[in-house]
Amino acid sequence: MEQLLIGRREAAEALGICLRTLDYMITRGQLVARRIGRRVLIPRSELERFAKRDRTTKKVGDDGAGD
Secondary structure: OOOOEEEHHHHHHHHOOOHHHHHHHHHOOOOOOEEEOOEEEEEHHHHHHHHHOOOOOOOOOOOOOOO
């Protein structure tokens, strides 16, 4: 059976981000996390929801300056 809740390190790796970014996203409410004892766990469904979310991203080097 696949785990329903995963740890912060695994979640960050699954999203391809660092732990600091993951913590920032949790603090800002962009990801829902559960605290069980001393552990912070993220539902796998929450990671999938975030990854599938349609979001416009800024292209690298696109500062809107219009070279």
